[in-house]
Amino acid sequence: MLPELGHFALILALLLAGLQAFFGIAGPAWSQERWMRAVSAAVAGQAVMVATAVLCLVTSFVGNDFSVAYVAENSNSALPLFYRVAALWGAHEGSLLLWILLLAGWTVAVALASARLPPRFAARVLGVLGVVSFGFLLFTLATSNPFLRLDPPAPDGRDLNPILQDPGLAVHPPILYTGYVGFAVAFAFACAAMLEGRLDQNWARWTRPWTTTAWSFLTCGIALGSFWAYYELGWGGFWFWDPVENASFMPWLVGTALVHSLAVTDKRGLFKSWTLLLAILAFSLSLLGTFLVRSGVLVSVHSFAADPTRGIFILAFLIIMIGGALALYAWRAPLLRSAAGFELGARESFLLFNNVLLVIAAGTVFAGTLAPLISDALKLGTLSVGPPYFNPTFMLSMLPLLALVSVGIHANWKRGRLKDSERTLLYTLVAAAVLGCGLVFGLYAHGSLLSAVGATLGLWILLSSLVDPIDRWRRGLTLSRGVLGMTVAHLGLALAVIALTAVQSFTIERDVALAPGGTATAGDYEFRFEGVRPVEGPNYDGVGGTLIVTRHGRPVAVMTPQKRHYWVQHQVTSETAIRMHRGNNLLLALGEDLGAGRWSVRIQIRPLVSLVWIAAFIMALGGALAASDRRYRTARAVAVAPEVATGAQPG
Amino acid sequence: MTRFLLPLALFILLAAVLAVGIRHSPEKGVIASPLLGKPAPPFTLPSLTDPAHAVRSADLKGHWYLFNVWGTWCGECRQEHETLLQVRRAAVLPIIGLDWKDDDAQAVAWLTQLGNPYQSVGTDHSGRVAIDWGVYGAPETFLVSPQGVVVYKHVGALTPDTWTREILPRVSGLPAGKT
Numbered sequence: 001m002l003p004e005l006g007h008f009a010l011i012l013a014l015l016l017a018g019l020q021a022f023f024g025i026a027g028p029a030w031s032q033e034r035w036m037r038a039v040s041a042a043v044a045g046q047a048v049m050v051a052t053a054v055l056c057l058v059t060s061f062v063g064n065d066f067s068v069a070y071v072a073e074n075s076n077s078a079l080p081l082f083y084r085v086a087a088l089w090g091a092h093e094g095s096l097l098l099w100i101l102l103l104a105g106w107t108v109a110v111a112l113a114s115a116r117l118p119p120r121f122a123a124r125v126l127g128v129l130g131v132v133s134f135g136f137l138l139f140t141l142a143t144s145n146p147f148l149r150l151d152p153p154a155p156d157g158r159d160l161n162p163i164l165q166d167p168g169l170a171v172h173p174p175i176l177y178t179g180y181v182g183f184a185v186a187f188a189f190a191c192a193a194m195l196e197g198r199l200d201q202n203w204a205r206w207t208r209p210w211t212t213t214a215w216s217f218l219t220c221g222i223a224l225g226s227f228w229a230y231y232e233l234g235w236g237g238f239w240f241w242d243p244v245e246n247a248s249f250m251p252w253l254v255g256t257a258l259v260h261s262l263a264v265t266d267k268r269g270l271f272k273s274w275t276l277l278l279a280i281l282a283f284s285l286s287l288l289g290t291f292l293v294r295s296g297v298l299v300s301v302h303s304f305a306a307d308p309t310r311g312i313f314i315l316a317f318l319i320i321m322i323g324g325a326l327a328l329y330a331w332r333a334p335l336l337r338s339a340a341g342f343e344l345g346a347r348e349s350f351l352l353f354n355n356v357l358l359v360i361a362a363g364t365v366f367a368g369t370l371a372p373l374i375s376d377a378l379k380l381g382t383l384s385v386g387p388p389y390f391n392p393t394f395m396l397s398m399l400p401l402l403a404l405v406s407v408g409i410h411a412n413w414k415r416g417r418l419k420d421s422e423r424t425l426l427y428t429l430v431a432a433a434v435l436g437c438g439l440v441f442g443l444y445a446h447g448s449l450l451s452a453v454g455a456t457l458g459l460w461i462l463l464s465s466l467v468d469p470i471d472r473w474r475r476g477l478t479l480s481r482g483v484l485g486m487t488v489a490h491l492g493l494a495l496a497v498i499a500l501t502a503v504q505s506f507t508i509e510r511d512v513a514l515a516p517g518g519t520a521t522a523g524d525y526e527f528r529f530e531g532v533r534p535v536e537g538p539n540y541d542g543v544g545g546t547l548i549v550t551r552h553g554r555p556v557a558v559m560t561p562q563k564r565h566y567w568v569q570h571q572v573t574s575e576t577a578i579r580m581h582r583g584n585n586l587l588l589a590l591g592e593d594l595g596a597g598r599w600s601v602r603i604q605i606r607p608l609v610s611l612v613w614i615a616a617f618i619m620a621l622g623g624a625l626a627a628s629d630r631r632y633r634t635a636r637a638v639a640v641a642p643e644v645a646t647g648a649q650p651g
Numbered sequence: 652m653t654r655f656l657l658p659l660a661l662f663i664l665l666a667a668v669l670a671v672g673i674r675h676s677p678e679k680g681v682i683a684s685p686l687l688g689k690p691a692p693p694f695t696l697p698s699l700t701d702p703a704h705a706v707r708s709a710d711l712k713g714h715w716y717l718f719n720v721w722g723t724w725c726g727e728c729r730q731e732h733e734t735l736l737q738v739r740r741a742a743v744l745p746i747i748g749l750d751w752k753d754d755d756a757q758a759v760a761w762l763t764q765l766g767n768p769y770q771s772v773g774t775d776h777s778g779r780v781a782i783d784w785g786v787y788g789a790p791e792t793f794l795v796s797p798q799g800v801v802v803y804k805h806v807g808a809l810t811p812d813t814w815t816r817e818i819l820p821r822v823s824g825l826p827a828g829k830t
Contacts, residue, residue, distance in 0.1 A: 155724050277658060284662075319666050326659040333655045374668050565782075572782075 003068050006056025007147040013049035013100075014141060016042050017134040024127020025195070028120040036123040043111045043126055046133065047104040054101050057094065057146055061087055067153035070094060070146040076157040078539040078567075079165075086170040087160040089177075093146035098174060099290060100136050102181040107133065110185055110210070117206060124192035125185075132184050135317045143310040165566075168228035176221025176248055180286040182214020183251060186258065187283035190276045191325055194332040204266035204275065209632040211262055211279075212485075215255045216623030222248050223616030230587075230609070231578055238503075238612060241390040246369040247289030250362045254282040257358035259623075260351050267413060270348060273333040274355065280329060284322040285362070345416030350408030357401040364393040402457040402497060405490065406464040424467055432459035440505070447505060454501030462494035481629040489622025492615045499611035508605040511591070515598045522603045525586065526550045531597060532590075540564045542572075545590045545599060549579070556581050561590040561601070585609040686801040691718070691793065692783035696773030699750050699758055706747065706773035711795070715744040715822050718793040719769070719809075720781060722753040723761045725789040731808035735768035738814060744822060748772035751781050751789055794818055 020042035027035030057070070061084045066072040074090045075083075089098040107129045114122035140146070189207040193199040225248065230238045239245060258278040264271045342348040368385045406428065410421035436455030440447035469479055469487050479487075512520040516531035530546040542564035549556040562575035577588045584607050591600030686692075693708045719735065721728040735746060748769040750758045755774060762772075775781055784793065794803040802821050805813055 273655070280658075315666065315669055318669075322662055323659065323666070326662050330656045330659050370665075370668075 002056045002059050003065070003147040003149065006053040006060075007145065009049045009052040009056065010137060010141055010145075010147070013046050013053065013104075014134065014137040016046040016049060017130050017137055020046060020130030021127050021134050022130075024123045024125075024130050027123050027127070028195070036119055039123050039126045039130075040111050040114075042130070043107050046130075047108050050101050050104040053147075054088070054097060057097065058085055058088055061085060064157070065153075066155070066157050067149050067151075068146075069148045069150045072150055072154040072157045074157065074160050076160070076539065079157075079160055080538060082167075082170065083160055083165050089173045090160045093140070093144045095173065095177075095290075096136060096140045096144055097146055099177055099181060100133065100140065102174070102177050103129070103133050103136065103184060106178075106181055106185055110188075121192055121196060124195050125188045128188035128191040129184060132188070132321065135321060139313055139317060143313050166228065166231075168224060168231070172221060172224045172228055175217055175224060177290075179214050179216075179218025179221050179255075180248070180251065180290060182210065182217055183255060183279075183283040183286050185210040185214065186279040187325070190279035191328060194276065194328045197332055197335050199265075199272050199276070199336050201266055201269050204262050205632065207279070208259075208262045208266055209627040209629075211255070212259055212623045212627040215252070215259050216620040216627065218248065218252050218255060219616055219620040219623065222252055223613045223620070226616075227613045231576065238609065241365075241368070241385075241387055243369050246365050247285075250365050250369070251282050251285040251289060253358050253362035253365070254278055254285055257355040257362075258282050260354050260358075264348055264351050268342070268348060270342065271352070271355075272336040273329075276329060276333055276336070278355070278359075280322070280325045281359075281362075284318075284325070285366075287318060287321060342414050343416030345411065347408060347411040347413050349416070350404055350411050353404050354401060354408065357397045357404075361394055361397040361401075364397065365390065368393070399453070399457070402461065402493075405493070406460045409464050409468065409490065425464070428463040428467065429456075429460055432456050432463055435459050440501075451501055451505035454497060454504075458494050458497030458501060460494075461490060461497065465490035465494065480631070482626050482631065485622045485624070485626025485629070487622070488625055489619045492618030492620075492622055494615075495611055495618060496615035499608045499615055502608040503606050503612065506607050508603075510603045511600060512603065513594055513598055513600050515596070520601070520603060523584075523605045524551050525556065525605060527588070527601070527603060529599070529601065532599060535562055535564075537564070540566045542575075543590070543593075545588075545601070547577075547588055547601070549581075549586065551581070557586070559586070559588050561588045563590045580610060583608055583611075686785055686793070687804060689801060691795045691799050691801050692780070694773065694780045694783065696749075696775060696780060699748070699755060699772040699774050700762070700767075701771075706771045708799070711747065712799055713797050715797060716770075716795050717744060717746045717818070718749065718784070718795055719746050720749045720751050720784070720786050720789050720791045722751045722789050723757045724753065727808040728790045729765075731790055731810070732765050732768070734809045734811055734814060736766050737811060738809075739768040743819065745770035749780060749784075749786075750774045751786070752776060794821060 020039055023032075023035040023042060024039045026032070027039065057068075059065075060068045060071050061075050062081065064071070064075065064077045064084075066075075070091070070093050071087075074094070075087045079087065088094045107126065110129065111122075111126055114126070117125070186207055189203065189210070193203050222245075225245065226238045229240070229245075258275065258281075261271050261275045261278050265275045368389050371385045407425060410425060433456045436457075436459050437452045440452045440455050465487050469483070472479055472483075508523045510520065510522045512527075514520060514527075514529035516529060519526055519528045521527070526549070528548045528550070530548060532543040532545045535542050535544040542562055544560045544562040547559045547561070549559055557579045559577035559579055561577040563572060564575055565572050574589050574591075579586045584605055587602075587604040587606070589602040591602055593599055691708060694706070695708070696706045698704050698706050717738070721731075738744075738746060746769050748771070750772050752775065758772070758774070762769075773780070784791075790808055792805040792809050793801050796802050803818060805817065
């Protein structure tokens with residue numbers, strides 16, 4: 001009964017989303033006050049229906065109802081309760097449902113905060129969000145219904161993919177998706193502004209906190225995903241330029257550009273059409289990412305047609321949403337002229353460079369990610385693009401960007417006089433260069449020039465982002481949350497650059513074959529293999545190896561990497577052992593049984609790798625601080641333009 | 652005006668590429684298996700229908716055959732059953748079944764009720780052989796050459812389309828049983 005109720009609730013949600021879209025967009029267009037007031041009712045109703053559907057599916061998972069196909073495919077009665085709930089978003093159908101739930105959540109939040117917005121504008125924003133939700137609900141119901149029944153019911157489920165059986169699964173997708181979906185709000189604000197044909201600094205001020213919040217979630221989500229891949233999948237790295245990772249990274253890059261471009265639109269009323277374009281792009285890439293990755297097109301070109309209706313639906317939806325927004329942009333953006341100008345060397349120009357470089361970076365990632373698809377479509381043969389392409393091309397746009405961050409921080413709005421901060425810039429750069437080269441060539445004898453450049457740039461950003469806050473603090477001035485957030489986020493960036501430089505330059509990797517009692521040395525560490533023992537968990541069994549780690553003869557740790565075999569899906573996963581020691585991240589993975597008690601073991605020692613994720617969380621914290629600035633919350637005397645102004649638009 | 656149209660133009664180009672991509676991509680099931688091009692894992696299993704005999708991979712050398720993983724608990728297996736029966740009627744190659752983690756009595760009842768497309772069915776109660784073959788979930792179908800090499804793997808229910816477009820062309824490349 002419950003699955004049918006959930007299915008029915010989804011259908012009602014679809015209808016309500018349709019009403020929300022219609023009233024939200026048609027209401028302001030035909031000046032129907034009553035229609036506009038109906039929008040929030042539709043929002044609330046839709047949210048209730050979506051929540052009901054999700055609850056129904058969760059109940060089926062918790063109650064092991066294997067007559068529901070999705071539950072039978074992704075859960076098992078031996079699965080712990082925690083994972084039975086998280087299994088909801090373990091595969092395509094449930095992920096879509098999670099997407100819809102989060103979108104409903106964001107929409108409710110926007111509706112609650114919309115009292116501060118002009119009613120016509122608020123209605124349009126909610127209307128656009130309704131269109132997005134309608135599309136997703138229709139897609140789910142038409143091609144990916146999670147409530148389909150099995151007849152006869154399966155006696156037991158096929159189990160959740162063991163790779164996903166980790167606490168990371170519970171938090172990673174929802175947080176990542178919250179970020180993805182959050183860009184829908186910026187997108188809706190952009191579309192609403194274009195429908196109004198008017199975009200002022202107030203618009204940027206309304207949009208900023210939403211965008212920054214979404215960006216923070218996305219940052220956290222990507223960091224968690226990377227941490228999860230490192231820790232759980234035992235892949236021995238934290239970033240692989242895998243299509244799935246790229247799909248989340250591209251919206252992040254464009255989102256970062258958007259956060260900065262919105263700052264210019266807010267403070268100076270510039271970059272209006274550019275900001276709109278970025279808002280559209282960020283969400284388009286989120287959509288592309290969610291859809292293409294989930295449907296498998298980017299992972300394997302071939303599985304795109306796994307379900308031809310699904311592939312065609314995805315494409316149609318992308319064309320309507322993105323194509324529609326871009327057509328609206330082509331029509332309305334020319335109306336939005338920026339009045340003021342700025343000098344070269346002013347902060348605006350550095351933010352423009354920031355934007356251009358970030359978009360170029362996103363473009364190179366995009367090209368690399370879609371290259372296999374394009375070459376296949378054009379019959380150029382199968383093409384695989386990996387780190388040899390991504391690393392250098394990405395660095396090509398990132399290095400200048402990092403070099404400009406420090407200068408940009410010290411530049412003034414509007415005026416291009418860098419003279420005032422010339423000395424600060426020089427001092428911090430010299431200090432960073434001395435420190436960076438000293439660390440790279442002194443501490444580690446085998447540093448390369450690129451390592452030195454990376455360390456210097458990271459330290460330069462670190463020092464220069466601290467100059468202004470320290471100066472203000474000494475003069476007894478308070479820091480607004482906005483400035484504090486910016487500083488924290490830039491510090492996070494600096495730490496990330498330093499950590500990435502260290503990991504890329506000084507990682508040690510060794511694959512060794514060890515018999516019980518055998519030892520291997522890597523870096524300063526010695527690993528003594530004690531053999532393997534059988535292990536058993538609630539739904540798996542396997543073997544665990546024991547290795548005693550010492551450094552210069554002193555004990556460091558006992559590490560036990562495991563190899564697990566999950567019963568139901570017959571999948572073998574490698575459970576790596578990870579230990580932090582003096583900033584070094586030691587990772588051991590059990591490889592193959594070589595017979596006679598000998599096992600192959602992979603040893604990796606990565607300096608500062610944990611700092612990469614910590615730095616990402618610091619960036620996200622910066623975003624959260626900035627988004628909570630008082631100036632976004634205080635009810636200001638909003639200069640609501642007379643309603644006639646919108647009536648005078650062309651078209 | 653033109654520069655505002657540029658993003659739209661680029662997007663239309665991308666959409667066209669994606670559309671071509673959908674049309675050109677082959678059917679479902681080309682999930683790469685590490686087994687492709689490698690010798691099929693050997694097995695010796697008790698036969699479902701004839702407990703006195705065993706189903707042995709060694710006996711299958713020299714013939715093309717399909718290795719089909721199924722179970723009565725698997726919903727999609729019921730869907731593909733009709734296709735398997737058609738393949739049997741086509742009599743191009745034998746189908747060897749692997750009854751995976753199943754109840755023997757139920758499996759026999761299934762074959763009696765729906766028809767038996769298999770030349771022989773091995774029962775894999777422990778799931779050991781399925782692990783060797785890298786089976787992720789039922790149904791899965793492998794095409795094995797007379798040399799005992801895995802030539803093709805299909806994940807999910809077999810369709811007549813997969814049979815005619817993917818499997819048959821690979822078989823007729825070498826006349827069956829002539830090596």
